[in-house]
Amino acid sequence: MKKISFLGAGSMAEAMISGLLQAQICTKEGIVATNRSNDEQLMYLHETYGINTTRNKRDFIQDADIIVLACKPKDASSGVSSICEYVQEHQLIISVMAGIPTSYITQLLGKNNPIIRVMPNTSATIGKSATAISASLHANEEHVALAHTLFTTIGVVQTVEENDLDAVTGLSGSGPAYVYYLVEAMEKAAQEIGLDHQTAKPLILQTIIGAAEMLKHSQKHPSILRKEVTSQGGTTEAGIATLQQYNYEEAMIACIKNATKRSKEMGEVYSKEK
Helix, strand or coil: CCCEEEECCCHHHHHHHHHHHHCCCCCHHHEEEECCCCHHHHHHHHHHHCCEECCCHHHHHCCCCEEEECCCHHHHHHHHHCCCCCCCCCCEEEECCCCCCHHHHHHHHCCCCCEEEEECCHHHHHCCEEEEEEECCCCCHHHHHHHHHHHHCCEEEEECCHHHHHHHHHHHHCHHHHHHHHHHHHHHHHHHCCCCHHHHHHHHHHHHHHHHHHHHHCCCCHHHHHHHHCCCCCHHHHHHHHHHHCCHHHHHHHHHHHHHHHHHHHHHHHHCCC
């Protein structure tokens, strides 16, 4: 591909740029980025990755094979409106704006561009994102395959229907924060049981990493793996009993459901706009 243009130059755009260059999907000369007003961030991306940056919207769009909408959801209207006159219908639009329906982007563009809506998570910055992608009405299998190739550079990719993206947002989009919250609690517990931070942190992190690797490589259901660690009358049984006492499972389910609900609410705002 000749050129990928990023509208928005924050952490997700940087993660994608880094992944694309490392995977040699495109060259640094083939990537251009712009944002609303942060010149310092554009300079950082230019100096770090050697990509092009510009404030000229015509130059930004011209000859782009792919336009990545990586601005904040609240800036969707102003961002897309600022480039719509230069966008051509054959150009593929990839949106990483959480909660913004493809129908709303089509409305803002005033054109029937192929659009792929994407829900990565912040682990993209280290190439470990759990990403879901979905296609708009005007996107075909070739567009989906291209998006799949791009996002494989920053992690694992699943293709879903667009109406499932709210559930993905609540599950894996927000998911890293749930894990970080768990680690926060484990660090506080370690302090209360007498372990200093330098001793506890690597033990906690390796516990999380090791458990994730076990889940990834084992054919056993998580409940079986949990039971294999839990000896009758032992320490793990005592710990699990406490989690059950505090309705840990119910709290996690409610957490994900509420995040999903909020994603739907955000999307409905834009779906109703004319």
